[in-house]
Amino acid sequence: MAARNFGLGTRDIKKAGRFALENKNLSFSSVATITDRWKNFARFMNENKIKDLKDLSPKDLISYGVKLAERVDDEDISVSYAQNLVSAVNTVMTMATLGEWTSISPTKDCGIPERSHIRTSPPDGLCREAFYRALSALGDEFVEGRGIAVLAREFGLRTKEAALLDCRTALEEARRCGLVNIKRGTKGGRKRKIPISSPSQIKALEFCLKIQGSRSLLIPNDRNWEKFRGNQIRYTREALQQHGIARLHELRAAYACERYEQLSGVPAPVLGGEETSLGHMARIKVALELGHGRVDVTNSYLGSHHVNARAKT
Numbered sequence: 001m002a003a004r005n006f007g008l009g010t011r012d013i014k015k016a017g018r019f020a021l022e023n024k025n026l027s028f029s030s031v032a033t034i035t036d037r038w039k040n041f042a043r044f045m046n047e048n049k050i051k052d053l054k055d056l057s058p059k060d061l062i063s064y065g066v067k068l069a070e071r072v073d074d075e076d077i078s079v080s081y082a083q084n085l086v087s088a089v090n091t092v093m094t095m096a097t098l099g100e101w102t103s104i105s106p107t108k109d110c111g112i113p114e115r116s117h118i119r120t121s122p123p124d125g126l127c128r129e130a131f132y133r134a135l136s137a138l139g140d141e142f143v144e145g146r147g148i149a150v151l152a153r154e155f156g157l158r159t160k161e162a163a164l165l166d167c168r169t170a171l172e173e174a175r176r177c178g179l180v181n182i183k184r185g186t187k188g189g190r191k192r193k194i195p196i197s198s199p200s201q202i203k204a205l206e207f208c209l210k211i212q213g214s215r216s217l218l219i220p221n222d223r224n225w226e227k228f229r230g231n232q233i234r235y236t237r238e239a240l241q242q243h244g245i246a247r248l249h250e251l252r253a254a255y256a257c258e259r260y261e262q263l264s265g266v267p268a269p270v271l272g273g274e275e276t277s278l279g280h281m282a283r284i285k286v287a288l289e290l291g292h293g294r295v296d297v298t299n300s301y302l303g304s305h306h307v308n309a310r311a312k313t
Contacts, residue, residue: 006053018031020096041089061089119300131254134240142231164185180193256290256302257302261273271303
């Protein structure tokens with residue numbers, strides 16, 4: 001019988017990863033970094049009852065990478081970190097198998113986006129009519145997921161923020177005060193207020209309240225956030241991809257571009273607009289409404305405000 005974990009001298013998956021890297025001409029810091037990232041995958045293996053590295057297949061890593069791609073879409077982790085997590089597994093398994101491992105691409109195989117901090121193409125879902133046509137084609141099997149997509153498009157909400165929003169309270173606030181308070185599920189606990197700037201936002205809240213029913217949020221009573229994300233949100237993402245919307249994050253970008261034009265009077269740079277003197281102030285406002293603390297983050301939603309300036313020189 002072949003030795004467990006390719007004879008690396010331990011039955012512990014976490015330690016096996018470190019042992020595979022040692023004495024392979026890697027620096028101490030590289031071994032430490034890759035080992036730390038490998039620990040995340042070791043947890044995935046334990047959750048999926050994979051107890052031996054010999055039983056691991058590239059398909060398992062793809063499944064892991066797809067989950068990371070979903071977390072990127074939810075803005076739980078960065079694109080670069082997700083790619084590094086997949087690359088760490090490729091490195092460990094290449095060392096453990098003495099080069100026999102078939103490496104997996106974080107982008108092509110797992111669907112993790114390319115690393116880019118500047119948007120160069122219009123966001124999917126920008127055309128509201130086309131977005132709602134795509135949404136209506138999804139059916140009613142996972143209707144809560146449709147609600148998440150609507151809130152992302154009309155309010156620029158992150159997936160978790162939309163899932164935890166009390167649409168009843170939000171609709172009351174929108175009608176009474178002309179704004180919606182986003183308190184639950186925010187990144188870094190940063191609460192924010194989103195103004196009502198379009199009648200479609202009221203319709204969106206009314207639509208989502210019908211889905212929510214007597215509950216206090218969109219997530220069904222028999223699900224927690226993790227189960228909801230792994231089921232309904234995943235189905236919604238996959239279904240929208242069939243209609244030209246690659247990620248739910250694209251809907252946040254569509255909201256951002258639309259809002260930028262409302263505030264500045266011209267299209268966003270990624271849509272061919274020239275950034276005016278109002279552009280920077282519009283970016284600050286859009287960044288705050290999206291829940292970001294830095295205005296430069298808007299480049300990934302709106303395109304760079306330097307693009308047109310460079311084109312003229």
